[in-house]
Amino acid sequence: MPFWPEKIQERSLDEMFRLQAENRAWSKQLRMETQALVNTRLAKSISLEEYASSRQLAAQNAAECRRRAEALSREIESRGAHPLPQIA
Numbered sequence: 394m395p396f397w398p399e400k401i402q403e404r405s406l407d408e409m410f411r412l413q414a415e416n417r418a419w420s421k422q423l424r425m426e427t428q429a430l431v432n433t434r435l436a437k438s439i440s441l442e443e444y445a446s447s448r449q450l451a452a453q454n455a456a457e458c459r460r461r462a463e464a465l466s467r468e469i470e471s472r473g474a475h476p477l478p479q480i481a
Contacts, residue, residue: 394454395419397461401468413465420458427451 395415434444
């Protein structure tokens with residue numbers, strides 16, 4: 394989980410853009426890890442219990458990642474700037 398400041402409102406706009414880029418990289422990493430987890434389960438390399446607990450942790454991380462993305466977007470937009478464009 395990447396660094397996250399307690400009060401993003403106190404950060405500069407450049408710092409927020411850097412945090413946004415880091416959060417997007419974390420999101421991509423989480424998606425790749427989830428895909429690898431699914432593939433591991435499909436190959437029956439891990440038990441259903443291991444898979445379920447790993448998926449639960451992955452879902453918590455994904456929710457935190459989305460929460461951070463939304464907070465950054467709101468703060469950036471409140472300053473009159475535009476967030477980084479979405480990349481598919």
